[in-house]
Amino acid sequence: MAIxxxxxxxxxxxxxxxxxRFRHDVTYFASPAGTGDAxxxxxxxxYWINAADAKVTLEDGVLTIVSPLDSSSRTELEITEDQERWLEWLVKHNIQHIRLEVGG
Known part of the structure; x- marks a missing residue:
């Protein structure tokens, strides 16, 4: 089913x-409520996606994941084509506040 x-x-x-699967992926990009400008x-x-972070992730093509058990442990993952397309949409339209709806 599409999102x-x-x-x-x-x-x-x-x-x-x-x-x-994007309903799970979006959490990697989202700012926690009440942090920064969220x-x-x-x-x-x-979800709130910080515009500056979205632009950097799009430009770098990688997403940095921080371990919930050890904040000094970080892993870089290459973004998928779908994630790249979504980030382009965000950056192009200067969008930070999004809502997910099931159905396409």
């Missing part, structure tokens, strides 16, 4: 359709 990524408060932007609270299935 539609909606730009919250941006009805002028068409949704970005992503594969079902709102203190987000509704269910809503």
């Amino acid at each position: 539609r990524v909606i730009a919250v408060d941006r009805t002028d932007i068409a949704a970005c359709v992503m594969p079902d 709102p203190a609270q987000l509704s269910p299935r809503e």
Whole structure:
């Protein structure tokens, strides 16, 4: 089943359709609520993606994963073509606040 990524408060932007696995992938890119410029609270299935971080990840083509057990342990993973397409959509439209909807 497809996932539609909606730009919250941006009805002028068409949704970005992503594969079902994206509902898990998005957490690697999201800022925790209340950190940096992210709102203190987000509704269910809503995420805040820091614009500067999205741009760096897109330019570098890699995602840095930090171990939840040891913050000094980091791994770099190459982003997928789907993730790259989604990041391009974010950067092009200057989107930070998104919502995931099931169905495409």
